[in-house]
Amino acid sequence: MSVVGLDIGNQSCYIAVARGGGIETIANEYSDRLTPSIVSFGEKQRIIGTAAKTQVISNAKNTVTNFKKLLAQQYSNPCVQLEKKWLPYELQELEDHSVGIKLQYLNQPTVMRPEQILAMLLTKLKQSTEAGLGTKVVDCVISVPQYFTDAERRAVLTASSIAGLNCMKVMNDSTAVSLAYGIYKQDLPTPEEKPRNVVFVDMGNSSLQTSVCAFNKGKLRVLATCSDAMIGGRDFDRLIAEHFASEFKTKYKIDVKSKIRPWLRLQQECEKLKKLMSANSVKIPLNIECLMNDIDVTGKLQRSEFEDMASPLFDRIETVLRQLLEQSKLKLDDIYSVEIVGGSTRVPAVKDIIQKIFKKDCSTTLNQDEAVARGCALQCAMLSPTFRVREFSTTDLLPYTINLEWPTDEDEEPGSAEIFPQFHAVPFSKMLTFYRKEAFELQATYTKTNNFNYHDLNIGKFKILNVKPAFDGECSKVKVKVRIDGHGIFTVSSASMMEKLAPSEEAADEADKKESETPMETDQETAAANTEEKPANETASETPPTPASTEEESMNVDDASQPNGEQAPSGDAAKDDGKKEEAKKEVKKKKKTTKQHDLAIESLVHEPPSSILTEFCETEFKMQANDKLERDKSHARNNVEEYVYEMRGKIYEQLEKFIKEDDRTQFSKLLDDTENWLYEDGEDVEKNIYIKKLEELKKHGDPVVMRYKESIDRPDAFEMLGKTLIHYNKILDSYKKGDELYNHIEKSEMSKVEDKIKEKTKWRDENWNKQNQVPMTENPVVTVSQIHQETGLLKAVCEPIVTKSKPKPKEEPPKDKEKEKTEESGENTPEVKMEDGTSVDPSAQEKPAADDPDVKMDLD
Template identity: 25%
Template sequence: MIVGIDLGTTNSLIAVWENGQARLIPNSVGELLTPSCVSIDDDGSILVGRAARERLQTHPRASAANFKRLMGSNSTVTLGKRAFRPEELSAMVLRSLKEDAEAALGQPIQEAIITVPAYFSDAQRKATRAAGQLAGLKVERLLNEPTAAALAYGIHQRDSETKFLVFDLGGGTFDVSVLDLFENVMEVRASAGDNVLGGEDFVTLLVARFFEAAKVPPALRGDAHFMQRLHAQVELAKRALSEAPQASIRVGDGKAEYAMDLDEALLEQCCADLLARLRHPVERALRDARLPIAELDNIVLAGGATRMPAVRRMVARMFGRFPACDINPDEVVALGAAVQAGLKMNDAALDEVVMTDVAPYSLGTDTVVALDGARYSEGHFDPIIERNTVIPVSRVKRYFPVQDNQQAVELNIYQGEARMAKDNIKLGQLRIKLPPAPCAENPVDVRLTYDVNGLLQVEATVPRSGEVHALVIEGNPGLLSEAEIAQRFAALSELKIHPRDQMANRTLLARGERLYQQLRGTPREDLGQQVMLFERALETQDRHRIVPAAVQFAKVLDYFEHQSFLLPET
């Protein structure tokens, strides 16, 4: 059994291909979306998902979110007294999803298709694969998110020829892919994107506007509890605009309450630069695909941030038509990953389906360009694999040293589109020794191989000596060695993670704690009493008392959730 996993910045999902269709698997609290959040409880155990997200406001220094943006870097996140790499935090989310699937399917899960942003770098992809290994999963394939969305969409359109664009705006990343579906072949024509553009960036700008409009003291930016509450309220207001013309943001610090009304006009004004940035990857993808907008049959939305009316209006204006909303944008990537899992398992219902993908970046090396006379210009980027080349792909180019009898050359590998190598992302370097010979007779053949997982292999061959060098990427802070992965896997396995069957009750308590901190006066006292009643029920360890108590406590929390800013202090 192979599962499909959408490992998202804000939320993650897991799905399976069975009985000829993709099906999402609910988590331990019965929800399809599992927040990509991790928290350390007071007893040192780990909470993942909804319970961890509730604790972001009450225990901000013991909780973490948005760590997907740190994948492939040497950053660490401190929770309590312990520092974690982003791969480890992502592994905890993957492990939670894996356990949910095992409970639902009644069998162990060892293999997975994990989705990544199309514009993820080599280091980010390897970090994602490492996260899967740390979670105890064999990662069968890394699948680009817009390609996954296209699979979920295209599987229903198999009998027709269609060209469409996937517009995937998630919590932390933005991807665009242009695809062609014909005779059961799903061909990616071009991809583009922005790894630091997503729904979280809209929230960040609105938080800054709140400080200005509500005249919030700048010192409160250093108050972690206040900032988490504000972030949560801004996120709720942003989502509320999808269903109402106006929303209100209200946050207190114990001394005063600050408020701001938010409508679509204000959101578009605050986020105009972000909305403008969404256009550039779209234009690049269409240029690379050599496809006019008029020839697109449909626009497919993926990612929760595409629910924003401002984004949908911008898409409609850009393409002159309304985008397709047939499939829930929060779920479409996970469903597509399940389709890919079905392809991997050779399911009979997918016998005829073939899928191709492309390299999102140009990959190459830096070179020296000869000028007039004996002058040279260094540091020019020379692509070996051009962006949007169909993968898997292997390309080779021959290079020559600058001087006769040169003893060695420095081979630096980059990814990007800039003319100068220094403006691209350096992936690694290799020093190659050369035998003494005239420069014109002493070439080096550089071969780059890029696979369907978006992982890069580099080989440099010196024909004169017959030596072959493989590129070992040193000093890359985003990579863990196999030995380090094994060591960290053992350390993570020793961490106490709350049992799946207790997570629903732990989530209710975390939610109650968050609401208690938001309330004041009599409502706060009333909620405190309800929390104690539920805790007493849990202490009995009697399921017949706990189940009805949990149902009643959830109703109480729903009441206070909807009334928390309307109840007067008494």
């Protein structure tokens, strides 16, 4: 099972994977860890990643860059209109008022959504990961900026679904960085001690994100976050480009901004200049050939001049950092260190601002480019059952306040409540209680704040269905569970109705209970009402309604005491455990008066319908199939072109001796004709036509190449056969001389060896002489494979015979046991001869038999 973390940046992406040795960063097919966030559309196929970077200028209107800011946005959003100014491609408002990107694909006009573009980029990253790991990739964790809204997070999940990925978690960039920092620290304070507070500053290509995290052993807690979604490294690039565009207008009388290509070229060069200024304080030259109207331009800029121009941008950075310090409510002495990540934090002026505010040197413990991807891979490993990771809990924060609204009577204002305040812990669940007679709708919205840069405050609408009044006409009690899940997405996860039972239903329920003879279950809400006790963590938005005012609402927070949604007993509740147990016993004796029913929920959120999502998936599948077809076609065409260039040179060089003059002239003409065909009629044909062309060329070229290779390898093959014959001849001579090593082999078997040696010697000599008489321009009489085959046959017959092992000597019969004992004791017993001439062993008479009647025994 793969464990992958994906850092999707506005300008570039990184892939990290968890392996047995730790976290590794995967390189793409160009051996580059960085993959540009670019998708280019051409006449035949689309190009993604590094290859698409070459299309940014040459195919500007069909190359999509900086699309991350367009995800799940309305076309009328001021941020979208501001972004539109800088984009080389066209945007279009769709029917649902979202953003569409106008492109030309396969010579046909088309409109793509930003979610589809992101899915294409994810598909490319998935392919790069599978190529690097050699296995299929499905599960992953994807990073997003901490300021992303509910709609943008849902858009990332939609894109991952289109790409065929299972996004296990949408993780904030700053949280991923803090996880990558803290999980390897062995010296963190224990949970009982004061936490270690660390500031993280992440400034990338398009945004600034900051956070303060408190670390203890085995856990981290995000204390505060602050960000600016509209400032990043690209703003510095544009500022420098504006400066030189103004200078060139005066100096060379050209308006660079009037045309797309020179303007994009200037921005690319200004980005390089910015990086050089970060490492040098002297004036850095800018030289661009034929920028516009065949005019070569030059200019110079010094770091101090750049810092003066960018002072308004630096002031915005300073404001964000001061807000972070204020929201965290920490003193400077409480901060342990300041960690910086992101490419734009390398700008010296940005480092100076950070040091000025926090009074600490910037720490670069983390990899500034890959820290986010590594943190995502660690989170994916924690969520995966394949890996065992050190326990490290993470508590994130909600960036914006979430309100919930619901309709009431026409005479009254709609009800509303602040469900999740800003910087609330994530994930989290709350249980709300409503009193209703019919289906009703809840609407979730964000609260407009200074750092909320979005036009649309709506999160979604959730309709609670199948609500009906009680049997007596009163309102039914409806419990609704709302949740901020691990992705940071707001949902109404469940709803249930507490239906009052009529007296007849109560009797029926009592009869059923007696028949089953099982203890009666009592609803927890009824138990709480009967005991007149309220849980310590229960709050109410309004006074619980009476029958006369059924439209009023009450909100019970049943599981809001823990970040994971689990209820923990408070101090008062723990003290009254005994009372509650007694109350439960009393309640069990009472009849059940309510029954719980699960209710259906209809959600209207920022997600495409299933039919549209299916259409997106089909479109992506067709594009992938077309890309593969074009790659295969291009590969086949390249094979033909490569063969033409390779053989045209070789037939006049190393292959010259192995081809006749007439054949060489004919083959050379065929190669020239094929080359001309490739750049004319054969520039874009079907794959099988290229394959047939290559086969036709190889009919002429392969025999020549074969003759050349045979001439190189044939002497070695004959030499190996000769050495084998000499080896067996030596063994045969030793056998004839009576060598003990081989005297156990039968003569008939050695005769087989001798016959086989004569046979293969004769074959070698004959074929060697025949081959020497054949010209090099003709096919060989004997091939290297045939020589190897004859050598193998020789070994197959001779080797088992000459390596036959000697038979083992026969074993001697076992000696008499008594003799063995005598030999072991080392005694020599003399043989005694009797008068009748028989011999007797004296040792056999030393011990008379026990049943002999003449034996005398001494008894003590």
